[in-house]
Amino acid sequence: MENAIFEIVQQWRSEEVKLHPGVLLPSIQGVEKMIGFIFPVEFKELYTQVDGFADFDMRENMFSIWPLGVIVDEYERDDDKEYVGFSDYLIHSHSIGFLKGRAGIFKNYGRGEYILIANSFIEAIQLINSDAAIIY
Template sequence: MKKLVNLIKDKHTDNGIDINPSATFSEIAEFENKIGFSLPTDFREFYLTCNGFGCNEDMFNMVFLADIRTYQQDYEYKWFYFSEYMNYSDMWGLRRSETGQFEIFNGSYPEKSMTSSLTEFLQRFLKGNVFDNGGLYEWHDEIGIK
């Protein structure tokens, strides 16, 4: 996860990116208690690497844990929005299904699962940001979200 975050940082250094310091174990535990489930391993690794980041490219953000907790509309029991662009014009969330499976979904199309992997999500952002070739919106098209 550290390598992936560093690659994203390096790609966006010229355009502007702010990487937050890592979250503490207690901050993660408090967050998990609030959302009602333990985070998947790659989410824990991400938040222990950096507690979110803000990228000027497409105004894309991986949301700081405290910001998620602050805004009730951005989480419920068993799900939360972890990423957004253009000041919450679109969002991506993580939910835990009744069977215990994790699903990343787009906030505009919550009935469709994109992946269960934050690593895969971040690799798509690294490849094509939100709108470019190979990015998040092209991924939406590939899996039939739009």
């Protein structure tokens, strides 16, 4: 998993995506308590390296990976407390995130319908980085 995270971060750097520095594990744990959701280990490993994209930057495919602060803001703003987003397309055309109590990563168009796109967080990030059709 460490190699996958290294490759993800290297790709973002080579694409000159603006990145926030990583956060400490206690910050992630504080967010977990706040939203009532335990992030998978791979999420924690990535976010201790990079806390999402800075300045609302996005990849060339128009996807952005949210910093923890945006994850919390979006969670608090959304009426659906079962969904925890971490990425969006084209300034919130749709988002990608977790569903509490369900395995996998889901696409959410904001209509209460969730579409499974990946089995793991790292797989979802790799799909975003490879511009896979399923993320749209």
